[in-house]
Amino acid sequence: MSVARLKKLSLVGRAANKGDTLGALQTLGCMHVLPLAPPPAEPERINERGARNAYKALRFLKESSETRRQVRRDSGFDMDQFVGEVLDLMQRIRDMTDHRDFLAHRIAQVRPWGDLDFPPSDVLAGNRLWFYQLPLKHREALVELQLPWAILQEDHRFLYAVLIAPEDPEDDILPVPRTHTGSLPIHELEAQLEEAEIAIEALEAERIGQTRFLTLMRRNLAAAESAAELAHATQKVRDEGKVFALQGWVPSDQVETVLDMANSQNAAVLIEDPGPNEMPPTLLEQPENRSAAVDLALFYQVPGYREWDPSIIVSVSFAIFFAMIVADAGYGLVILLGLLAFWKRLDNTPAKRSWRLYGLIISGATVLYGILVGSYFGASPASGTIWGKLKLLDLNNFDSMMMISIVVGVLHLILANALAARASWGRRSSVANLGWIAVLIGGFILWLSYMKGGPTAPGAAIMIAGALAILLFTSERKIAKPSDWLWRLIEGVQGLAGAMGAFGDVLSYMRLFALGLASASLAITFNDLAVSVMQSLKGLGLLFGVLILIAGHILNFALAMMSGVVHGLRLNYIEFFKWGLPDEGIVFRPFARKEVQE
Incomplete structure (x- = not known):
């Protein structure tokens, strides 16, 4: 694998062939288009809300538990209408799921008091029932109440009590807040829960049925995105009367293909190598x-x-x-x-x-x-x-595991500098990379010699040689006047300041052992x-x-x-x-x- 070599390709053609040329170029799919025209005040772009909704609907159907056989003929298929139907179904499933969860939570809240049928208000002479989940240690608080009360259930932690009063009791009447149980008994809540589960199953079946149109959705989305990409590229084209100009980067092995396309459109093409001050995009070639x-x-x-x-x-x-x-x-x-x-x-x-x-x-x-x-x-x-x-x-x-971690760190950073030196070979910075390799090797030998009580001179000598290379070759500044020598030396000293960073980076590999x-x-x-x-x-x-x-x-x-x-x-x-x-x-x-x- 490597970074693909690119050529700058400038294409000039007749305005009448602009649409066909761009369409053919998009079919080839090998050019990184550069802007030759200033961006418009109101750039064309795909309907972001529509695209967002379409992808939301597509993701919703893809996450379905089952997928039906796909419909592939798009006669009569209305993408916008179908997306609206899917989003409506998604909202209905969400609402019904929330209702189901609410009922399950309410049943869990009410169950400790038992399956109560709440009497009409006229039976209790205008009074109502108010429910409290009271810790056992607060039993005495019930005894001191002036209102009628009863304990319906009791376990090892709580008393499940009910108070009778015409109005909502004061917040401080008991040490705990009132439990909101609603007015429906458990058997009615369970019936509603069962209906909600059945409704969710029906909605899920409808969702599974809609998955048969996944292929058509993807096809329409691909067409919409291709059209948006074409519109975006069109904005980068320069129009001059009866001709247009287009420029971009093309991999070297694709240049002949683009030339054949340009010849078929009667367009002129200029091919250039990247200039020293240009920064082409990066394309990694890999199987x-x-x-x-x-x-x-x-x-x-x-x-x-x-x-x-x-x-x-x-x-x-x-x-x-x-x-x-x-x-x-x-x-x-x-x-x-x-x-x-x-x-x-x-x-x-x-x-x-x-x-x-x-x-x-x-x-x-x-x-x-x-x-x-x-x-x-x-x-x-x-x-x-x-x-x-x-x-x-x-x-x-x-000791041995620490040694292994440091060796791994030193080798990893040496490899990084070696590859950087190879990529910049011919420039002064490549010598500086070699200097950092010497500093890393010398520092490791110096540390190893110190730990084993051996001579430290070889490691120190290698480090000094590497430091001199960093000092003298870090700067890429060209010498135009005598003061540039001083600035080159100053930039070399700045490069040497990275020695502490190199030491810290090597120690970072200790985390492998730790x-x-x-x-x-x-x-x-x-x-x-x-x-x-x-x-x-x-x-x-x-x-x-x-x-x-x-x-x-x-x-x-x-x-x-x-x-x-x-x-x-x-x-x-x-x-x-x-x-x-x-x-x-x-x-x-x-x-x-x-x-x-x-």
Whole structure:
């Protein structure tokens, strides 16, 4: 994978052929269009409210539990009317669901007092019933009341009392507020609840029936978005009397295709290489089965056009960091089983298949690292077994694990600087990147020598050589007058100020060891707690021990997943990108027709 090389293509054609030329160019879908005309005062755009409603309706139908056979002939299909019907159905389902939830809550509120048939007001001589849920400790407050009252139910916590009064009693008549139970008995509320459930089932059946038009919805949405994209591109075209001009970036391997299209439209074309001061958009070329790596790399930052493609490095290093943070073969197996459970659902598109493959890589790396550290849901294998012999690392050996984390950090930052030097080769900054590599290597040798009591001169010498390279070659300033030498030196000193940042960035990789140790320690703690409960309690001890194991490992697994994702990406996006991809680019957005996703 690499950053695609682009050509600037300027096209001039007759105004009469403008629509056909733009339509043909949109069909090719390979040009990032540049604006040659000033933006209009009132730019054309797709009806945002209509598009938003259409996507809301589409998402509502896609989330249906079932899907009917699709209608593919669009004769008589009115998109706007259908979207209105779907949104109306969605609102009716929402209202009925709210009514159902209200009834269920009201039944739960009223049930402690029993299934009461409320008498008419004239039977109670104008009095009404007022209900209170009173804690047992406030029983004396009832005795002191001047109003008639009765206790209808009682449990180990509350008294369920009713007061008789013509008006709503004062708020402070009892230590608790009144419970609003309504005027309907439980059997009527339950009847209404049953009717609401039946109504929701009928509405859901109507929703399932509407799913037969999903394909037509997608087709209409694709056409509307393609029309909007065409209108947006038209605004960027420059019109000069009987001719028009269009300009954009095209991948080098697509230039011949655009030339053939231009010849068919009798248009003139000028092809140019990017200028030294131009910043073309960035297009990462990759096979479809590696799109997950590109998504991962572009999530935080788009590399500049003259930078390098970080996709493979980021995807590999993230898998390693994730495995080191989770640090358990059992948890890796859980990830693998979860992936296999959704295997068929991740087979719809090339992008999903790519993420499925990357999930296998991550789970495999986690299982492999868990075997190396000998952790299986927090349990360690016996030393005489084959799994015990495969245990090569000890998480409790702080010195060795700290060393591994620092080595990983140093190598990661060296790789970042090496790739940055390669991308900028021929410029002064590439020598500065090599200087940072020397500083990192020298600093590591110096630290290692100090820890082992060996000579520190070699590491110090390498660091000094690297610092001189940074001082002299950080600045790209050209020498036009004697004072420029001073400014170049000042900018070199500013570059050297990043030494403390480099030291801090290397130490950031200590989180790999710390989080891995925390995950393993929590797993061991839950295991020990479960065993202690099983041994101390007879009978129910086994049940409680199993519950502790399940709940504890679910909690630890969730924390490990969150830590692995957040910190695994952070080390790539913050530390690695800081040294390897200092410049941010622009995403290549092809002028293309919207494809219908079946």
